[in-house]
Amino acid sequence: MIQQVIETALTFLYPAHCKVCEKTIGLESIPYLCGYCWDSLEFVTRPWCEICGIQSNEEICSECATTPPRYGKLRTIAFYGTILQKIIHLYKFEKKRSLAKYLSDLMIRHLPNDCNFDEYDYILPIPIHKNRLRERGFNQSILISKGISKEIGIDICTDALVRSKNTSPQSSLARDARQSNIVGAFEIKNKKLIEGKRILIFDDVYTTGATVNEAVNMLWNEDPLEIDVLTLARTVNL
Ligand SMILES: [Zn+2]
Numbered sequence: 001m002i003q004q005v006i007e008t009a010l011t012f013l014y015p016a017h018c019k020v021c022e023k024t025i026g027l028e029s030i031p032y033l034c035g036y037c038w039d040s041l042e043f044v045t046r047p048w049c050e051i052c053g054i055q056s057n058e059e060i061c062s063e064c065a066t067t068p069p070r071y072g073k074l075r076t077i078a079f080y081g082t083i084l085q086k087i088i089h090l091y092k093f094e095k096k097r098s099l100a101k102y103l104s105d106l107m108i109r110h111l112p113n114d115c116n117f118d119e120y121d122y123i124l125p126i127p128i129h130k131n132r133l134r135e136r137g138f139n140q141s142i143l144i145s146k147g148i149s150k151e152i153g154i155d156i157c158t159d160a161l162v163r164s165k166n167t168s169p170q171s172s173l174a175r176d177a178r179q180s181n182i183v184g185a186f187e188i189k190n191k192k193l194i195e196g197k198r199i200l201i202f203d204d205v206y207t208t209g210a211t212v213n214e215a216v217n218m219l220w221n222e223d224p225l226e227i228d229v230l231t232l233a234r235t236v237n238l
């Protein structure tokens with residue numbers, strides 16, 4: 001109670017500003033962001049490729065028609081445009097972990113109707129290396145997955161796959177370098193958790209697909225039944 005009074009007084013004295021557009025936000029319920037920015041995210045809408053989810057007028061895009069990916073389907077909630085990029089930056093690099101809950105709520109609200117959590121045994125958040133974990137203090141994809149799990153009741157599996165190689169951040173590399181950087185980055189930790197399972201991989205940002213595809217390749221070695229992918233953000237079609 002006292003703490004709340006102090007926080008309210010502080011907000012009056014030092015009004016908070018939206019970290020994206022600088023507008024004064026005062027006591028908004030979503031930390032760091034004004035409602036306008038939060039509502040301005042660009043959500044991914046149909047038509048999309050039924051496999052990779054990229055914007056496409058064809059049911060299967062030409063890329064998937066020639067070289068189909070090894071996952072069943074990939075779905076994304078929103079484009080990695082200016083605002084979402086800033087939000088994810090705040091969350092991951094400025095370590096505003098309280099945003100995890102808002103991001104998982106956002107995902108649940110905007111989940112495509114052909115993506116059903118009942119289809120899967122668990123969500124598998126892409127693991128990060130233990131050094132990165134120590135530095136950041138949390139795995140951004142696990143926290144968002146936990147929010148989804150709490151709301152929907154789907155399990156999370158963090159014991160099947162590990163990040164054994166401490167790769168350079170993918171975001172710092174060009175397209176070709178991302179592929180070679182990530183090869184061999186994952187290791188299977190527990191085969192029993194994978195065999196015969198229907199797995200939904202979750203990653204926060206999808207750019208070239210190198211990370212997700214490497215994880216998918218590793219998981220197929222252990223005979224799962226199905227692997228699909230869900231991401232919060234993806235770069236706008238190139
Ligand atoms: Zn704003």
Ligand SMILES: [Zn+2]
Pocket residue numbers: 049050051052053054060061062063064065
């Ligand atoms: Zn496609």
